[in-house]
Amino acid sequence: MFQALGDRLTGIFDKLTRRGILTETAVDETMREIKIALLEADVALPVVKDFIAKVKEKAVGEQIVKSVSPAQMVTKIVSDELIALLGDGGTLNLASHAGASDVILMVGLQGAGKTTSAGKLAVRLTKNGKKVLLASLDVYRPAAMEQLAELGQKNNLDVLEIIKGQQPIEITKRALKEAKAGLYDVLILDTAGRLHIDADMMREVQQIRDIANPKETLLTVDAMMGQDAVHVAKEFTEKVGITGVVLTRIDGDSRGGAALSMREITGQPIKFLGVGEKADALEVFDAKRIADRILGMGDVVGLVETAMEKINQEEAQKSAMRMMEGKFDLNDLLSQIRQINNMGDVKGIMKMIPGLSKFRDKIDAANVDNKMIKHQEAIILSMTPYERKHPDVLKAARKQRIANGAGVSVMEVNRLLKQYDQMATVMKQFKKMGPMGMFKMMKQMKGMMGGNMPDLGSLGSMGGLGGSNPFAGMGKNPFGSSMPDMNSPEIQELMKKFPKM
Numbered sequence: 079m080f081q082a083l084g085d086r087l088t089g090i091f092d093k094l095t096r097r098g099i100l101t102e103t104a105v106d107e108t109m110r111e112i113k114i115a116l117l118e119a120d121v122a123l124p125v126v127k128d129f130i131a132k133v134k135e136k137a138v139g140e141q142i143v144k145s146v147s148p149a150q151m152v153t154k155i156v157s158d159e160l161i162a163l164l165g166d167g168g169t170l171n172l173a174s175h176a177g178a179s180d181v182i183l184m185v186g187l188q189g190a191g192k193t194t195s196a197g198k199l200a201v202r203l204t205k206n207g208k209k210v211l212l213a214s215l216d217v218y219r220p221a222a223m224e225q226l227a228e229l230g231q232k233n234n235l236d237v238l239e240i241i242k243g244q245q246p247i248e249i250t251k252r253a254l255k256e257a258k259a260g261l262y263d264v265l266i267l268d269t270a271g272r273l274h275i276d277a278d279m280m281r282e283v284q285q286i287r288d289i290a291n292p293k294e295t296l297l298t299v300d301a302m303m304g305q306d307a308v309h310v311a312k313e314f315t316e317k318v319g320i321t322g323v324v325l326t327r328i329d330g331d332s333r334g335g336a337a338l339s340m341r342e343i344t345g346q347p348i349k350f351l352g353v354g355e356k357a358d359a360l361e362v363f364d365a366k367r368i369a370d371r372i373l374g375m376g377d378v379v380g381l382v383e384t385a386m387e388k389i390n391q392e393e394a395q396k397s398a399m400r401m402m403e404g405k406f407d408l409n410d411l412l413s414q415i416r417q418i419n420n421m422g423d424v425k426g427i428m429k430m431i432p433g434l435s436k437f438r439d440k441i442d443a444a445n446v447d448n449k450m451i452k453h454q455e456a457i458i459l460s461m462t463p464y465e466r467k468h469p470d471v472l473k474a475a476r477k478q479r480i481a482n483g484a485g486v487s488v489m490e491v492n493r494l495l496k497q498y499d500q501m502a503t504v505m506k507q508f509k510k511m512g513p514m515g516m517f518k519m520m521k522q523m524k525g526m527m528g529g530n531m532p533d534l535g536s537l538g539s540m541g542g543l544g545g546s547n548p549f550a551g552m553g554k555n556p557f558g559s560s561m562p563d564m565n566s567p568e569i570q571e572l573m574k575k576f577p578k579m
């Protein structure tokens with residue numbers, strides 16, 4: 079579910095991010111695209127219009143946080159508004175007291191998932207220590223009552239005994255009596271599926287409602303339903319009055335429009351999500367989780383702010399300039415390592431980046447080893463300032479001393495020095511090329527990387543990790559196994575997503 083909508087929105091934000099500076103036209107165009115995406119996802123038109131208006135208003139009025147790109151800001155606003163649109167979940171309003179026999183009335187269209195959801199709710203409430211009685215009022219569909227009885231048997235739930243020939247109103251009264259007598263905390267009434275055009279059936283639900291005086295009237299809506307769901311929701315809201323929505327078949331590949339429209343149309347919270355056919359496949363509704371699912375992202379603004387705090391711009395710039403001049407000693411390597419270390423859990427940060435969530439597994443598998451980075455830092459710190467500037471003097475005795483100081487093996491010291499050698503060689507090549515040669519090479523690399531290589535001026539703005547890494551696009555990864563492979567498609571993708579700072 080939400081797959082198509084999610085892909086569309088991430089695509090729109092990607093485009094926005096690539097633009098760099100945002101003009102008003104760009105924002106307008108983005109809003110138009112979001113509007114179309116929502117409509118294609120079957121979100122109701124009035125809901126879409128309202129949504130776009132709210133996002134626009136916020137986007138215009140919002141102070142752009144300095145450390146965040148305008149594109150990121152728009153993404154954040156859309157995410158916030160999605161969460162607002164979906165609304166708070168809200169819990170069941172039950173339990174005046176133990177044994178109160180609070181009634182939950184399940185209503186909805188034929189086949190929406192009322193009976194299944196009634197069973198799921200009973201299982202859930204039972205787990206929470208409630209005594210629950212289920213009763214089917216569906217005398218119309220053959221075997222409907224047996225379906226509930228079976229469900230009860232399978233899951234150890236109490237179901238009101240079937241008496242053939244009884245009509246829904248009589249059954250309701252009997253269920254209420256039985257629930258009171260048995261000191262049940264909750265009575266769940268499962269009604270017959272209704273077509274909203276059927277006035278008689280609607281009248282019957284009203285009668286049942288008046289007799290049972292339910293604490294909760296839950297409208298069960300099939301998320302696969304699309305635009306029709308809106309009419310159904312309106313009808314039930316007006317004629318019966320509901321206190322919440324259960325959205326079923328969230329596990330299917332629906333376009334998700336019903337989910338996004340429901341709160342706005344009914345004015346009542348979505349309380350539960352049906353995520354499968356089994357009795358435990360019921361989730362408490364959480365707007366943020368759904369919005370994240372749609373946008374495939376975490377807290378974008380949080381991410382950008384973290385990155386800004388953790389990366390010392392100035393230091394990165396200085397070390398990049400030294401690199402370009404072919405001056406590169408172990409102090410520079412130390413600065414690089416620290417930048418990476420400062421980013422904290424690199425994998426965690428990667429996962430927060432919008433659109434990257436689809437690479438989650440690959441990111442997990444990526445070779446980012448924070449312990450290794452710590453070791454490398456310790457090794458360099460165990461060297462004297464002279465040694466850091468003149469690594470050539472590092473022979474066996476000194477290496478042993480350094481290894482002891484850092485609490486690592488000589489082998490690890492050697493590995494770090496080898497990495498340093500490789501990097502220094504690359505630096506020397508940079509210097510040989512001269513500024514023009516380097517500029518040409520950057521341009522070539524830019525071509526290779528699909529235009530994601532930053533200009534020379536912004537070199538170093540991301541320390542050792544970001545799009546300005548001068549090693550990106552080179553054949554070999556000079557950081558060895560302690561750094562993610564800069565040429566891997568995941569990292570290339572990451573660089574595209576990472577806002578230019």
Ligand SMILES: Nc1nc2c(ncn2[C@@H]2O[C@H](COP(=O)(O)OP(=O)(O)OP(=O)(O)O)[C@@H](O)[C@H]2O)c(=O)[nH]1
Nearest residue numbers: 188189190191192193194271326327352353354355
């Ligand atoms: N995949 C999936 N299937 C569901 C979900 N909820 C219900 N179903 C299936 O949908 C079908 C209809 O569900 P019911 O609970 O019988 O629907 P109903 O609203 O009681 O139907 P009527 O009583 O005929 O009006 C069944 O096959 C359920 O297993 C869900 O969340 N996910």
Ligand SMILES: [Mg+2]
Nearest residue numbers: 192193216222
């Ligand atoms: Mg049913």
